[in-house]
Amino acid sequence: MDTKFIILAGPVLAILVPFASMVLSGRKEIRNLVTNLILVCSGIFSTVTGLTGLLSPSRTLILPLGLPWLPMHLRLDALGGFFMIVVGLMVVSVGIYSVGYLRNRERELNRTFLDLSMSLFIVGMQGILLADDAYTFMVFWEVMSVSSYFLVIFEHEKEANRKAGFLYLLMAHLGALFILSSFSILYAPGKSFEFEIMRSVQLEPIWASLAFVLAALGFGMKAGIVPLHVWLPEAHPVAPSNASALMSGVMIKVAIFGLLRVVWDLVGLDQAQAWWGGLLLMAGSSSALGGVLLALQQHNLKRLLAYHSVENIGIIFIGLGLAMVFAQFDNPQLAALGLVAALYHTINHALFKGLLFMGAGAILHATHQRNLEHLGGLIHRMPWTTILFLIGCLSISALPPFNGFVSEWLTFQAALMAPELTGSPLSALIPFSAAMLALAGALTATCFTKVFGIVFQGTPRTRSAADAHEVDGWMLTGMALPALLCILLGAFPVWVIPLIEKVPLLLLGTDMGSSTSNGGWLWLTPLSKERASYSPLIVLGTMLLAGVVAFMFYRRGRADRPAPIWSCGHPNLTSSMQYTAASFSQPLRQIFSTIYQPHEEVSRPDHRHPTDSGRVRYSVHVKDLAWVYIYHPIKHFIEWATRKMDWFQNHRIHGHLLLVFLTLIFLLGVLL
Amino acid sequence: MNPWFLNFLEALLLIGIAPLVSTVLKNFKAVLQNRQGPGLLQSYRDLFKMFSKEPVLPHGVSWIFRLAPYTVFAATALACAIVPTILIQAPLSAAADVITLVGLFALARFFTALGAMDTGTAFGGMGASREMTFAALAEPAMLMGVFVLSLTAESTNLSTMMHIMLKGNLGLKPSLAFALTCLILIAIAETGRIPVDNPSTHLELTMVHEAMILEYSGRYLALIEWAKQMKLVLFATLLINLFAPWGIAEEISSNALIISLGTWIVKLLILLLILAILETSMAKMRIFRLPEYLGLAFLVAILGMLTHYILEPPL
Numbered sequence: 001m002d003t004k005f006i007i008l009a010g011p012v013l014a015i016l017v018p019f020a021s022m023v024l025s026g027r028k029e030i031r032n033l034v035t036n037l038i039l040v041c042s043g044i045f046s047t048v049t050g051l052t053g054l055l056s057p058s059r060t061l062i063l064p065l066g067l068p069w070l071p072m073h074l075r076l077d078a079l080g081g082f083f084m085i086v087v088g089l090m091v092v093s094v095g096i097y098s099v100g101y102l103r104n105r106e107r108e109l110n111r112t113f114l115d116l117s118m119s120l121f122i123v124g125m126q127g128i129l130l131a132d133d134a135y136t137f138m139v140f141w142e143v144m145s146v147s148s149y150f151l152v153i154f155e156h157e158k159e160a161n162r163k164a165g166f167l168y169l170l171m172a173h174l175g176a177l178f179i180l181s182s183f184s185i186l187y188a189p190g191k192s193f194e195f196e197i198m199r200s201v202q203l204e205p206i207w208a209s210l211a212f213v214l215a216a217l218g219f220g221m222k223a224g225i226v227p228l229h230v231w232l233p234e235a236h237p238v239a240p241s242n243a244s245a246l247m248s249g250v251m252i253k254v255a256i257f258g259l260l261r262v263v264w265d266l267v268g269l270d271q272a273q274a275w276w277g278g279l280l281l282m283a284g285s286s287s288a289l290g291g292v293l294l295a296l297q298q299h300n301l302k303r304l305l306a307y308h309s310v311e312n313i314g315i316i317f318i319g320l321g322l323a324m325v326f327a328q329f330d331n332p333q334l335a336a337l338g339l340v341a342a343l344y345h346t347i348n349h350a351l352f353k354g355l356l357f358m359g360a361g362a363i364l365h366a367t368h369q370r371n372l373e374h375l376g377g378l379i380h381r382m383p384w385t386t387i388l389f390l391i392g393c394l395s396i397s398a399l400p401p402f403n404g405f406v407s408e409w410l411t412f413q414a415a416l417m418a419p420e421l422t423g424s425p426l427s428a429l430i431p432f433s434a435a436m437l438a439l440a441g442a443l444t445a446t447c448f449t450k451v452f453g454i455v456f457q458g459t460p461r462t463r464s465a466a467d468a469h470e471v472d473g474w475m476l477t478g479m480a481l482p483a484l485l486c487i488l489l490g491a492f493p494v495w496v497i498p499l500i501e502k503v504p505l506l507l508l509g510t511d512m513g514s515s516t517s518n519g520g521w522l523w524l525t526p527l528s529k530e531r532a533s534y535s536p537l538i539v540l541g542t543m544l545l546a547g548v549v550a551f552m553f554y555r556r557g558r559a560d561r562p563a564p565i566w567s568c569g570h571p572n573l574t575s576s577m578q579y580t581a582a583s584f585s586q587p588l589r590q591i592f593s594t595i596y597q598p599h600e601e602v603s604r605p606d607h608r609h610p611t612d613s614g615r616v617r618y619s620v621h622v623k624d625l626a627w628v629y630i631y632h633p634i635k636h637f638i639e640w641a642t643r644k645m646d647w648f649q650n651h652r653i654h655g656h657l658l659l660v661f662l663t664l665i666f667l668l669g670v671l672l
Numbered sequence: 673m674n675p676w677f678l679n680f681l682e683a684l685l686l687i688g689i690a691p692l693v694s695t696v697l698k699n700f701k702a703v704l705q706n707r708q709g710p711g712l713l714q715s716y717r718d719l720f721k722m723f724s725k726e727p728v729l730p731h732g733v734s735w736i737f738r739l740a741p742y743t744v745f746a747a748t749a750l751a752c753a754i755v756p757t758i759l760i761q762a763p764l765s766a767a768a769d770v771i772t773l774v775g776l777f778a779l780a781r782f783f784t785a786l787g788a789m790d791t792g793t794a795f796g797g798m799g800a801s802r803e804m805t806f807a808a809l810a811e812p813a814m815l816m817g818v819f820v821l822s823l824t825a826e827s828t829n830l831s832t833m834m835h836i837m838l839k840g841n842l843g844l845k846p847s848l849a850f851a852l853t854c855l856i857l858i859a860i861a862e863t864g865r866i867p868v869d870n871p872s873t874h875l876e877l878t879m880v881h882e883a884m885i886l887e888y889s890g891r892y893l894a895l896i897e898w899a900k901q902m903k904l905v906l907f908a909t910l911l912i913n914l915f916a917p918w919g920i921a922e923e924i925s926s927n928a929l930i931i932s933l934g935t936w937i938v939k940l941l942i943l944l945l946i947l948a949i950l951e952t953s954m955a956k957m958r959i960f961r962l963p964e965y966l967g968l969a970f971l972v973a974i975l976g977m978l979t980h981y982i983l984e985p986p987l
Contacts, residue, residue, distance in 0.1 A: 379734040400775040431977040438812035446804040458792030532828040535767040546746030560729035567793040579797020587805040
């Protein structure tokens with residue numbers, strides 16, 4: 001096929017969306033269908049583009065766009081191709097989902113504006129993955145950031161959303177500034193924005209390290225690494241749910257791509273230093289633990305999911321850090337294992353987080369509630385959403401045989417190879433990262449037991465939860481696609497990993513050694529059969545067997561006798577007597593109280609008899625330490641500095657004239 | 673004999689013997705406390721009675737409540753199949769290494785907790801909350817504990833690990849002592865024994881596991897109880913075969929298998945006796961002291977890892 005067609009089909013289709021939206025603005029129903037189906041097609045083409053990039057050699061394309069002396073360079077290689085598949089799959093799912101999610105909401109939504117933002121957002125992400133010069137990269141990066149800002153403030157009537165949007169814009173541009181500085185360091189030796197030349201030049205070690213730190217800061221800010229994550233839990237939840245599925249599922253992955261592109265591809269691992277990997281490991285460990293701990297205490301479902309994105313990005317960073325460390329110690333096959341683990345988790349997280357955000361959107365659509373404490377018992381009213389959401393919960397909790405487990409398993413296997421780094425202080429850091437990963441995984445399972453138990457099980461806590469209805473077929477199909485992929489990626493890692501291995505082949509010049517399936521198609525053996533093996537199909541088979549037996553008993557066995565709930569003989573249970581999300585996470589709040597610094601308030605009317613408690617109000621607020629120790633001090637410092645600058649503004653004309661004069665003298669001095 | 677068939681028999685043995693083991697433990701405790709213990713077949717009679725009874729299903733529960741016991745049982749039974757008991761080279765142990773074993777326990781726990789949350793009672797929620805909280809601390813500690821072993825054995829495969837512990841010329845490995853301490857602490861916590869949880873209590877302020885299964889009855893309860901008994905045998909077998917694998921059969925011959933079975937039973941009885949003494953001589957811990965206990969296990973495991981790196985350079 002023609003290179004131009006392969007590379008451009010996805011983005012061009014996505015650009016068409018706002019035009020279609022404007023042309024069809026009179027016919028709401030058709031417009032809704034057409035715009036979203038164009039997005040679906042764009043997603044399908046992106047997936048095909050990505051597969052082509054993975055399976056065939058790199059191809060480049062130069063378009064006569066952009067600056068006069070710098071045409072737009074595009075390149076499709078294995079790295080971009082892999083992330084293109086991630087983007088494509090999620091755009092397909094979200095496109096199908098949006099048909100149902102946005103239907104009949106014309107009155108409350110400014111539809112053309114939403115279509116425009118969405119289309120630019122997707123084009124921006126696709127463009128970043130294809131960019132082959134720094135200028136194109138930054139242009140598409142900004143397109144992605146700004147269009148997603150408009151998605152964040154889409155419901156701009158609410159002040160909280162505008163505030164979240166401002167914070168997001170601020171952090172996004174600070175991040176972009178770091179990335180730009182990193183590119184300018186890479187620009188200096190070759191005097192060219194083209195990636196091809198940036199790849200070939202050698203940097204001084206100090207400049208290479210600076211480029212790495214700037215890139216890590218810039219992309220880490222977008223990815224939501226602790227402590228640069230503060231915008232993420234504010235911004236992701238307030239966007240429309242279909243957009244937040246893309247933001248949390250895909251956009252932060254594009255930041256991972258950027259880091260890989262700049263540090264691994266452009267700077268090159270041959271110029272890397274040992275502490276780079278260590279830094280990524282530490283950042284990853286702190287994000288994995290910090291993200292999940294804060295997620296546990298959230299009561300807003302979408303905010304909780306956003307904090308889990310911080311956690312999962314941390315897990316991906318641990319994989320990347322391991323890979324960098326191994327590459328530094330001349331062990332490219334282990335580096336490939338770490339990279340494959342990170343990339344596997346990247347696609348897994350895109351799928352289950354997209355699924356869970358769409359599920360949260362379905363719940364919002366059906367009940368108009370985001371607060372966990374106002375939900376309950378949805379399993380009886382939204383049976384299909386429940387099953388799909390449960391698959392997402394099992395996947396994110398890293399339980400076998402689902403996909404989250406495969407990538408965490410691979411990460412553990414890479415971490416357990418740490419003794420290969422004999423005599424390095426890093427080999428003591430790696431077990432620590434593994435411990436944080438284990439802790440984060442177990443806490444995630446706790447968190448999603450809470451989410452699923454409180455939202456779907458028990459009895460409805462409010463009227464709106466009791467009146468919930470199942471969402472339509474479009475939304476269910478949109479969620480079913482990632483759910484199915486979660487199961488497939490969990491069951492067939494032996495067939496998926498050879499595809500992912502093309503990326504380390506490009507970046508490291510080696511794959512994991514043909515060892516993934518040397519024990520046969522049933523066994524996943526990343527290193528050797530004696531070292532470790534895992535057969536998801538056997539686990540899956542056992543679970544299916546259990547399900548079938550349960551179903552047979554259900555159909556043929558003796559009918560179960562229905563009876564009132566026993567509850568140790570306590571009669572007249574009401575829905576308010578159930579455990580709440582706050583009470584579920586109370587033990588952990590107590591255990592980790594140094595991290596949470598919870599602020600609890602209990603108020604009760606004091607004129608009553610002590611045994612008659614009456615109505616007691618309990619509220620608890622948990623702090624994000626990044627705000628307390630980093631952002632508030634910075635904010636106070638800036639406020640302090642601006643106050644100190646006030647004396648320039650002494651509101652007298654003489655003073656101002658004097659300042660103008662002094663500036664003039666100074667500038668003349670500089671010129672002469 | 674075909675190793676696959678033998679593996680299957682091994683799994684059946686573990687699953688079948690589990691109720692007996694818990695009765696033996698009860699009897700040991702009874703002797704130590706000057707009581708008359710139950711008959712050795714009591715657990716089987718209980719299970720039979722529960723299986724043949726009509727289950728009572730609380731109003732308003734969903735399919736998850738019914739599915740959960742089967743999932744719990746299947747996950748635990750699969751764990752029985754992958755832990756080598758009599759024969760060191762169990763072919764199914766390649767299906768799941770120690771990380772997956774921990775994952776299977778997590779899966780079982782996840783569904784037990786969901787089954788508890790399904791009824792919407794305060795007890796179910798409380799049990800689920802406590803169980804998941806303590807699991808969130810116990811699970812990483814267990815992983816770290818087995819990782820210390822994995823680092824020495826350079827494998828996470830259970831058969832290989834046992835083989836190295838049996839054959840390997842290990843020399844002085846202080847990290848293994850840390851791993852053993854950690855795994856004993858975790859085994860007590862995971863099987864819900866004193867001082868972590870009291871399996872024979874229904875006192876609402878202290879119970880963890882029992883609170884989650886309050887609403888279950890009939891075959892559902894039988895499956896969960898049986899799975900819990902299997903878990904006790906599983907952890908005992910893990911401890912025995914990882915730290916004292918002497919006598920385990922290395923090839924398939926009737927002599928080796930009989931010796932292996934005999935030594936396994938003797939070691940199991942010794943371990944049960946120790947557990948019975950511990951349970952008799954200790955009181956249950958306050959529930960909010962538990963994080964310290966589990967944190968200790970976690971720390972011990974991390975210390976073990978550091979010991980491995982610092983004191984045990986690769987040969």
